[in-house]
Amino acid sequence: MSTRIDYFDDGSAPPANSLVPSVNVAVADEDSRILMIRRTDNGNWALPGGAVDLGESVAQAAVRETLEETGILCEITGLVGIFSNPRHVIHYTSNDEVRQEFSIVLTARPVRGQPTPSEESSVVTWNTAGDLDGLPMDRSMRIRIAHLLDDGGIPVIA
Numbered sequence: 444m445s446t447r448i449d450y451f452d453d454g455s456a457p458p459a460n461s462l463v464p465s466v467n468v469a470v471a472d473e474d475s476r477i478l479m480i481r482r483t484d485n486g487n488w489a490l491p492g493g494a495v496d497l498g499e500s501v502a503q504a505a506v507r508e509t510l511e512e513t514g515i516l517c518e519i520t521g522l523v524g525i526f527s528n529p530r531h532v533i534h535y536t537s538n539d540e541v542r543q544e545f546s547i548v549l550t551a552r553p554v555r556g557q558p559t560p561s562e563e564s565s566v567v568t569w570n571t572a573g574d575l576d577g578l579p580m581d582r583s584m585r586i587r588i589a590h591l592l593d594d595g596g597i598p599v600i601a
Contacts (some may be wrong), residue, residue, distance in 0.1 A: 478553070
């Protein structure tokens with residue numbers, strides 16, 4: 444199985460050899476709970492998301508990735524920010540790709556569906572902001588979520 448290793452401000456990180464536009468989606472329900480997945484490639488919790496494919500928009504990729512990973516069809520409602528920190532790299536051990544972070548984080552609301560795990564998500568749950576502190580997740584994901592919760596709707600470019 445492929446493994447994902449995130450490095451953030453780590454001098455032992457391998458050098459990046461790719462840059463792939465990706466999306467993460469902060470889907471919030473009517474109770475302000477946030478849809479989260481437990482990734483199968485590293486066991487960490489994260490917002491659903493993935494790479495933008497050729498021929499699709501960022502919004503289309505966001506809706507597709509959320510549905511694939513969670514079973515929830517969503518509607519995009521806004522922008523949290525763009526995260527492209529070159530000190531955050533992601534090593535995919537299956538093909539030795541090392542990506543520099545490039546993630547556009549969007550907000551969304553659920554339209555229909557039930558939280559359903561997939562090949563990429565072992566668990567899918569709705570979480571309150573207070574639940575998130577106890578979940579294991581990569582530092583860069585915590586930063587994205589902090590901007591979602593703390594920045595009053597003003598998009599960040601980091």
